[in-house]
Amino acid sequence: MQPTIGRIVHYRLSEQDQQRITAQQNRPLPDGRSPLANSSQAGAVFPAVIVRIWNNNPDAPLCNLHVLLDGELTLWVTSRAEGAEQGTWTWPPRS
Structure with missing residues (x-):
């Protein structure tokens, strides 16, 4: 299947992604509060929208x-390939 803009895929977080998420969680929002977010870890799978x-x-x-992500945070990742390793995306399974 060819990827197209707007499609939902599954993305597997990498170690570097997790470091970026942790930095976001530790940065206060403009209103001074901490962002609401459930925990994540490298290797966890989240939905992602293809934007380019x-x-x-x-x-x-x-x-x-x-x-x-599960909460108020999102993550923008660039130039990611389809695959099964951390830092790659896959098509959701069909039921």
Whole structure:
């Protein structure tokens, strides 16, 4: 299946992603309070929206994703490939 803008995929967090999430959790919001967020860890899977597709290789396009975390935080990740490892995305399973 070819990725298209607006599609929902599953994204597996990497160690670097988790470090960025932790930094966001420790940064106060404009109103001074801490963001509400449930815990996450590298390897956890979250839904993500495809926001851009890089077609350098049509057989394996890279995608920019907006990862929807469990709480008020989100994560923008760039140039991610389809795969099963941390830092990659997969299509949701069909039921």
